Amino acid sequence: MAKQTIIPFGPQHPVLPEPVHLDLVVEDETVVQAIPRIGFVHRGLEKLVEKKDYTQFVFVTERICGICSFGHSLGYSQTIEHLMGIEVPPRAEYLRVILHELSRVHSHLLWLGLGADAFGFENLFMQCWRIRERVLDIFEKTTGGRVVLSACNVGGTLYDIDDETLKGICATLDVVRREYDAILGAFLNDYSVRSRLEGVGYLSQQQARDLSIVGPFARASNVNNDVRCLRQGGYAYLESFEPIMSDGGDCLARVIVRAKEVYQSIDIIKELAAKIPAGPVMNAPKGKPAAGTQASMRLEQPRGECYYYAKGNGSMFLERMRIRTPTSQNLGGLVVALAGCDLADVPNIVLTIDPCISCTER
Amino acid sequence: MGTFKLAGTSMKGLFSKPATKMYPVVVPEYFERTAGHIENVDMKSCILCGLCARKCPTGCLVVDKGAETWSIDPFGCITCGSCVRACPKDCLVMQRTHTEPATDKRRITVKKPELTPEEKAAKAAAEAEKAARIAAAKAAAAKKKAEPAS
Amino acid sequence: MAAYQDTFTSIPLSELATLAQSKKDEGARFINIHAATVADGFVLTYTFTSNETVTDNCQVHVTADDVVPAISPLFLAAFVFENEVHDLFGINIEGIAVDFKGDFYQISIETPMAVPTKPEHATAVNTKYGATVPVKQRKGEEQ
Numbered sequence: 224m225a226k227q228t229i230i231p232f233g234p235q236h237p238v239l240p241e242p243v244h245l246d247l248v249v250e251d252e253t254v255v256q257a258i259p260r261i262g263f264v265h266r267g268l269e270k271l272v273e274k275k276d277y278t279q280f281v282f283v284t285e286r287i288c289g290i291c292s293f294g295h296s297l298g299y300s301q302t303i304e305h306l307m308g309i310e311v312p313p314r315a316e317y318l319r320v321i322l323h324e325l326s327r328v329h330s331h332l333l334w335l336g337l338g339a340d341a342f343g344f345e346n347l348f349m350q351c352w353r354i355r356e357r358v359l360d361i362f363e364k365t366t367g368g369r370v371v372l373s374a375c376n377v378g379g380t381l382y383d384i385d386d387e388t389l390k391g392i393c394a395t396l397d398v399v400r401r402e403y404d405a406i407l408g409a410f411l412n413d414y415s416v417r418s419r420l421e422g423v424g425y426l427s428q429q430q431a432r433d434l435s436i437v438g439p440f441a442r443a444s445n446v447n448n449d450v451r452c453l454r455q456g457g458y459a460y461l462e463s464f465e466p467i468m469s470d471g472g473d474c475l476a477r478v479i480v481r482a483k484e485v486y487q488s489i490d491i492i493k494e495l496a497a498k499i500p501a502g503p504v505m506n507a508p509k510g511k512p513a514a515g516t517q518a519s520m521r522l523e524q525p526r527g528e529c530y531y532y533a534k535g536n537g538s539m540f541l542e543r544m545r546i547r548t549p550t551s552q553n554l555g556g557l558v559v560a561l562a563g564c565d566l567a568d569v570p571n572i573v574l575t576i577d578p579c580i581s582c583t584e585r
Numbered sequence: 586m587g588t589f590k591l592a593g594t595s596m597k598g599l600f601s602k603p604a605t606k607m608y609p610v611v612v613p614e615y616f617e618r619t620a621g622h623i624e625n626v627d628m629k630s631c632i633l634c635g636l637c638a639r640k641c642p643t644g645c646l647v648v649d650k651g652a653e654t655w656s657i658d659p660f661g662c663i664t665c666g667s668c669v670r671a672c673p674k675d676c677l678v679m680q681r682t683h684t685e686p687a688t689d690k691r692r693i694t695v696k697k698p699e700l701t702p703e704e705k706a707a708k709a710a711a712e713a714e715k716a717a718r719i720a721a722a723k724a725a726a727a728k729k730k731a732e733p734a735s
Numbered sequence: 736m737a738a739y740q741d742t743f744t745s746i747p748l749s750e751l752a753t754l755a756q757s758k759k760d761e762g763a764r765f766i767n768i769h770a771a772t773v774a775d776g777f778v779l780t781y782t783f784t785s786n787e788t789v790t791d792n793c794q795v796h797v798t799a800d801d802v803v804p805a806i807s808p809l810f811l812a813a814f815v816f817e818n819e820v821h822d823l824f825g826i827n828i829e830g831i832a833v834d835f836k837g838d839f840y841q842i843s844i845e846t847p848m849a850v851p852t853k854p855e856h857a858t859a860v861n862t863k864y865g866a867t868v869p870v871k872q873r874k875g876e877e878q
Contacts, residue, residue, distance in 0.1 A: 258833070260839075261839070261840075262839065262840040262841050262842075265840055265842070267847060267848075269848070270847065270848055275642055279640075279642035279667075282642045282663060282665050282667075283642070286663075301739075305739060346591060346595065347591065350591070350594055353604045356604070363615075363616050363618075363619055364616045364617075364618065365618065366618065367616075367618040367619050367620035367664070367666070367679070368620050368664070373620065373663075373664070373665045373666060381666065381670075382618070402594075405591075405593055405594050406591060406594060409591050432762070432764075433810075433811070434811055434812055435764050435765040435766075435810055435811075435812040436812070447787075448764060448787055452787070453739070453787075453788065455739050517743060518741070519741045519782065519790055519792055520739060520741075521739075521766075521790060528766075530766050530767045530782060530790075532767075532769065532780065532782075532792075534771060542771065543771040543772075545767070545769040545771075545780075547766070547767040547769065547816075551815045551816070552766075552812050552815075553812075554812070554815050555811040555812035555813075555814065555815070556812070558833075559811075583815075584840065
């Protein structure tokens, strides 16, 4: 009879971008069960809505997470616009989608680097992050911040990007694409990378549906719940949008989905930059959310679908603000994917759900 | 087995200069919009209205109308730019360089400059003229009230 | 611009279990559970989407003494949110699939989100958990 040991994984671990704790019940190198614990980065940000009024709270939402920072400010702004019925100028919608897709490129490049580091390929990790620096320079040139942009607010964007800068952005993205092509072969075709990722952490399509998982984690198991298909906001101006799917269901499929999404984001940015209209970029909100109103909103962040809820009470402060992030949804899927894997595969599987634990416990 | 996929990139990396800069020995070139720190560059035009302090999400700005000072806590500032947008006289500017690391958190306070003698004289003259106008208007209104309505 | 469609419906607590079962049977996807403090209790919002287009928010009014049936046996992903709602608000949820029994978030005060900081919540439910934080009038609230 095999002996069961409990091995703690995290909260400090070299592969984790943020602290999460897993108690792994292990029988002779095979993980039988995984019990997650979170709460190491809980800052109680949802209660802070009582102290910061609704135009100041956007700066708090940006700081929930460093990787999906722009996504949270965008989702929050869209929720309040839905709550108060504010129209956003078209140029602002284009700019928001351009910045959000740049945010997706930077997030996926960061994740690819971390994934490479998880299976020991440090050279690839450093190359991915070097390419990512070009995207961060674009952010700094246009909005002033590398990670936390402070660019989106209720009613539009705070900074305008003129057409010359947009052409420069497209030129930089061509360079990014060339450098990315050079390293992508290592992810998709390298023998040792494939042997570490293929067949690991498999989730079937039915399991993915039952566990309600979202994002590239679900799209790799052929379940599509990409909110960009709803064509809200600036996404309505795209000619067409097809989410990238795969039916591999294992870690390699998730890597391939994210790797291809970088190309898709670059194409979206170029398409929108070519046809952006002129006009104002901010329609400043007047007044306050009426008492008794509530609104919800969904947004496709790099990690999956994010759900926002806001409730007004007639004052400048919101009554309740709720942000449900994709990683909290995917924790159930993680627990099931870890059952039955080898101990050495645990870092790979934990990373392939793209954990953003600071988002999970704001 | 396959070839070494990163051969091209690694060879290029061997012979080109590094992608990292030796900060702080090498000072980087910041961009025009880089969110570095907030500075009140025009204290003369500042009317001490306090709009910047009201808009600030962190509460790091303190405007004292009595003592005629404007102060900021640079380590509390999140460089969001709300104060720059709120200032009606455009006194506040977002500079590119970042706040230097320090061993203690101190507040930066600036006081409104003293007026020069010509400016004091001009201000006194303007106030005297305004007082004369108000007195004349009051006298005219009293006279109109005393006369019977026509 | 395509408008975002969401619906808000109110259901009584007794119908929650049948609602969860019917959503599971029709293959809807579970999105979120969260709670908000109101004057005489809490409002739990359960969010699903049946066709990936319309977001259905179903709201249930509960008090601190009500026992709420868990939906995580049907939707495993809900265990995160049910534990969170139990720890932060003190709502009694029974039958959570992976139950941490109050130890999910290691917080230092009981039910921090239910601590009253507004006058209208002071007389409500939170006294069960010994919330004795004095209620302050916030500057700007009367605006």
